[in-house]
């Protein structure tokens with residue numbers, strides 16, 4: 001069973017892999033090896049390349065999937081001259097003279113962005129070594145000392161979510177009542193939830209599935225890093241399934257887990273795609289610092305572009321472990337009866353006399 005130390009090793013490994021929308025192969029390989037070491041798990045993929053990891057054996061309930069995406073905003077080199085396409089969204093200010101490095105091979109050269117057009121998301125970088133089409137590059141991050149309970153890595157969004165999902169699955173394997181719990185890992189989220197939309201539109205997700213969409217989401221003044229994993233009631237576009245969200249909240253409160261229940265409207269989330277196309281879905285997330293590697297984001301958004309500095313993303317280590325606990329509680333809670341109407345009925349019966 002995944003101890004805290006083991007789960008943290010997976011977190012460290014996954015969030016440092018080279019990945020980009022449509023170029024998630026390093027993550028896929030890592031996950032294939034992880035599943036390969038566990039005889040009781042099965043890995044399948046749909047025709048869009050989304051992964052489904054399920055437990056073998058008979059299940060008495062409809063599936064519950066913890067969902068995370070495998071991509072992260074990154075540079076994909078398109079020519080040996082250093083031309084690139086940036087996949088995912090980062091403000092143009094961060095590209096000005098930015099130092100980047102090829103991370104998809106060990107001897108990848110470093111370089112500097114010399115031109116970038118935020119509209120087309122195409123640009124040119126000058127590298128101090130050879131590059132070829134298909135190389136993946138990321139920002140050249142300054143090393144930051146670990147400390148104060150924070151974990152920092154290039155791609156917490158959403159590989160920390162993937163690590164939490166796999167850690168939860170590893171623990172669910174020991175619990176016969178959670179055999180219906182599985183993990184879905186999607187592709188190309190950063191370019192518009194594309195893997196999730198593909199799966200939902202084409203029904204590659206088993207009918208009747210309940211989806212717990214995990215994200216790291218921009219820290220908000222009301223949703224701080226370190227204040228616990230977040231039960232996410234909605235994102236910037238919509239609200240998530242009311243009943244699922246409430247059942248999970250009730251169960252997490254009952255268990256006394258430190259958590260937050262918030263509308264995280266700083267960004268979007270795959271639960272939006274699942275819900276829109278008819279699946280029951282809600283969100284869980286971790287508050288994230290330096291979202292999409294944008295250090296000093298608030299200052300940059302306020303107009304001070306000189307502050308644009310690529311930085312490692314960061315989360316709270318305790319929030320991460322709390323999320324694993326919440327996932328397991330949520331997987332069981334979504335099949336509980338919803339007490340809300342009975343609670344309201346009771347209130348009504350005892351207090352209706354106020355209406356005269």
Ligand SMILES: [Zn+2]
Nearest residue numbers: 157158190292
């Ligand atoms: Zn993102």
